[in-house]
């Protein structure tokens with residue numbers, strides 16, 4: 001808790017303020033009584049760690065900045081109408097991302113599902129109540145995507161009752177399009193894994209009057225990807241709020257054409273007889289994401305240099321150790337940030353990747369890295385600055401210790 005907030009709380013106290021003032025360790029509950037700050041991870045015995053992997057959902061994604069946390073706490077103290085908040089935040093997000101409209105969802109998965117629902121139902125609330133049952137409703141039933149784009153997250157689409165049809169190349173696409181085709185979906189992360197590129201995909205869809213959607217959940221940075229696909233003409237764009245944007249882990253953005261966003265919201269909470277009712281986002285998440293997005297755009301790619309320096313710190317610590325080589329690179333999609341691969345010759349450094357992973361995990365502090373083949377990969381962009389030095393030292397220690 002920040003000192004100014006602590007003091008704000010203390011002014012409500014008739015007495016005892018003096019004893020507490022200045023103790024950052026103390027917190028003040030709503031009744032004004034001092035309570036000891038709890039470390040719930042410790043209390044529950046939950047391991048915490050330095051995250052050298054990136055924004056991974058099973059590792060709790062990312063860390064929110066203080067202004068996001070302040071927003072969440074401050075906005076939680078009053079009531080408002082959730083649809084009014086979605087309208088107004090959505091308009092601001094749309095402005096920031098060059099979209100006609102936008103809405104905050106509970107993750108990119110939810111953006112995919114609600115966007116799909118909107119495409120199927122249009123502005124008909126009765127149809128929204130029928131999902132995921134499509135038969136006999138007059139709604140279309142198929143989504144087309146390239147073979148290499150059909151990943152697990154597309155469960156979000158099939159949740160709406162549609163069938164996915166995979167195609168390979170333009171000819172097969174043209175043959176597959178029919179009056180059942182509801183949507184042509186594109187996965188940015190696998191753009192290289194398909195014969196048809198982003199723009200051609202839109203062109204082909206327009207020829208047949210079919211809406212397009214792109215999943216770019218994990219594909220910022222670069223920051224300009226936030227508007228690139230809106231500018232390009234995708235009808236719907238799905239992005240995570242809890243990855244590099246560092247909004248609430250449970251947030252996401254659905255951006256796109258005005259009518260489709262309005263249609264998607266017919267299947268979203270707070271409307272109760274919809275498939276999206278379980279994808280609720282609260283006011284704190286909506287505003288937290290908004291502030292995180294503003295910050296993310298304002299900072300732009302300025303943090304890039306810091307990440308490069310952090311990677312250089314790790315590189316310097318281990319490069320030159322016996323049997324060790326390094327490679328600094330930027331993955332083309334998802335976690336598109338400076339990354340280092342530290343590789344060792346198993347004839348010189350007697351260590352399996354799994355042993356390395358466990359040693360780092362079981363050390364103090366615990367560290368998570370991305371395992372490779374006699375190698376590990378590390379990104380620093382979700383670390384707390386300074387943690388890269390700990391990681392550099394621990395890596396060096398483990399590598400040096402294992403030299404035969």
Ligand SMILES: *Cc1c(COP(=O)(O)O)cnc(C)c1O
Nearest residue numbers: 107108109110153217218240252
């Ligand atoms: C992470 C991810 C999702 C899901 O995003 P959430 O915000 O966790 O719901 C969907 N698609 C892709 C490609 C992703 O990387």
